[in-house]
Amino acid sequence: MADEVQQTPKRGRRPGGTDTRAALLAAAREVFSEQGYDGATVRTIAARAGVDAAMVNHWFGGKEALFGEAVLQLPFNPKEIIAHLLEGGIDDLGTRIVRAFLTTWDAQGGGVFAALIRSVAAHEQVADVLREFFLKNVFAQLAGKVADDRPDLRANLVASQMIGLGVVRYVAKFDPLAESDVEALVRAIGPNVQRYLTGPLD
Amino acid sequence: MADEVQQTPKRGRRPGGTDTRAALLAAAREVFSEQGYDGATVRTIAARAGVDAAMVNHWFGGKEALFGEAVLQLPFNPKEIIAHLLEGGIDDLGTRIVRAFLTTWDAQGGGVFAALIRSVAAHEQVADVLREFFLKNVFAQLAGKVADDRPDLRANLVASQMIGLGVVRYVAKFDPLAESDVEALVRAIGPNVQRYLTGPLD
DNA sequence: ATAATAGTTCAACATATGTTGAATTAGCCC
DNA sequence: GGGCTAATTCAACATATGTTGAACTATTAT
Structure with a gap:
């Protein structure tokens, strides 16, 4: 009876070849640009990337390392x-x-x-x-x-x-x-x- | 017998004409100078001034007001x-x-x-x-x-x-x-x- | 197919921080 | 001297934040 539509599952691995790491990097560049290091929270960055905050630690080891890769990796040489x-x-x-x-x-x-x-x-x-x-x-x-x-x-x-x-x-x-x-x-x-x-x- | 020396009491009003407000302002200028607005915590400023953190709210109403009086009041004209x-x-x-x-x-x-x-x-x-x-x-x-x-x-x-x-x-x-x-x-x-x-x- | 692995979310923790209210003490006025 | 007021500390709260481990799911290897 219960017409519970099977939404996209909330937990577990996502289907399709999603590149969460790249999405985080892009989001990090944006948010760090707008807010600076302290103002940019891990949660905000993750939300912008559409993933969970824990992904920052999973992919980069922490906020500081993400900053290093995102901002210090300048958009030019x-x-x-x-x-x-x-x-x-x-x-x-x-x-x-x-x-x-x-x-x-x-x-x-x-x-x-x-x-x-x-x-x-x-x-x-x-x-x-x-x-x-x-x-x-x-x-x-x-x-x-x-x-x-x-x-x-x-x-x-x-x-x-x-x-x-x-x-x-x-x-x-x-x-x-x-x-x-x-x-x-x-x-x-x-x-x-x-x-x-x-x-x-x- | 118990030779408990009567230390300066921990709570209550302090003896002598102490100017806590001025001490906070001076400490705030120092700490804001060293740490910037976000880096400077109310507790650090109060500690530098030798008083409790609650004094910031008592004398200035909050951190932001203290900042306004401390830093924007430049040391010259x-x-x-x-x-x-x-x-x-x-x-x-x-x-x-x-x-x-x-x-x-x-x-x-x-x-x-x-x-x-x-x-x-x-x-x-x-x-x-x-x-x-x-x-x-x-x-x-x-x-x-x-x-x-x-x-x-x-x-x-x-x-x-x-x-x-x-x-x-x-x-x-x-x-x-x-x-x-x-x-x-x-x-x-x-x-x-x-x-x-x-x-x-x- | 089945097992192993990697990706993902969730809930919770630990910590830090600005703020507030109760308790306590010194100065001041009569 | 006695009460009133202001000053001060302490403890606690509410919130925010970086981080972590367990649970769960899709992909990959066998």
Whole structure:
């Protein structure tokens, strides 16, 4: 009598070749982007992926490992980008750095950059990881190409302008900078970056 | 016989004119500086102040209100600083802005700047408050003094370089920039800020 | 087909945290 | 000095969160 329709069973393995791991990674990138490390809960991420929270531990071993795979696995390869930039010579390198920076992060809607900043700000450990990352992937490559005196400082100065640009455009969202089009900002900021690369520092 | 020394009683009102409210404010500034809004727990702040966690609710009504009084009440007056900077004319304003920025935040050991960034990053609301604050106290004053074309964008650009400098020096702590002395950075960064103020933007 | 394995959910645990109310004590006013 | 008020601590609550183990089901291997 009881017309209990056999719904999709709640427990046990799902039918079909579902890729829960990939779904979690995608959801994690989204939620970490929106909420930062602390704000993003395992439950929220799992819900977005349509699976149980326990899957995070099953597939990644925990929240922190998931973060490592989701956010630090950037949606592009910085090493390649920089190598490519350096091929173009150093004369208008500042301009090209700014353009590459903006087009790269704009493509993500700025969310990934904001997530990185949030995580760096919240966790000293994350800051350490990123510092290491910058040193090996960005600064090391730049150092050999810029002017001879104080190349490390020059790389830091470039980083300061780029990070500040990212914070103002993607996190704090100051107008009109947040709404300006890429080429206008390239013209405004590029020459300053160029001075950090090849100009006199005092 | 029992030589039980009468220790300071654990409960009840304390003897002497203790200013618990001020102690909490001081502790809150410290802990928020070190840990950011989420990282700083009410219990940690209260412990640092040497009182019970319930005092936060008693004196401030809750953690959020305490944060508002502790961190947003900056240890200096930005409006005055900027007004003073503008009195010196516009020719080397960029240099003087960088010097004022560094000496101001260096005095706090960089902790207050880091706390602001952490809070902005973690809470959208805090970001709104600060954006408003910047607009009224900083940008509005600058806008009338810089070059005529696109004064708002110029102010944003200056902010981007200053914020980036702060993040690299106080939050991410990239070397050698984090360890450089103030005047070296003034010489390196000042001219770039000056260009944002008075130079051509394209 | 049957057994083994991997994937999945559920419930529960342990911990951390902001908050609250009762109990307790010091200062103040008459 | 006696009562009233404010200050303070303690214990407990409610909630949120990362994690874990048991139970259950689809797939895979034999």
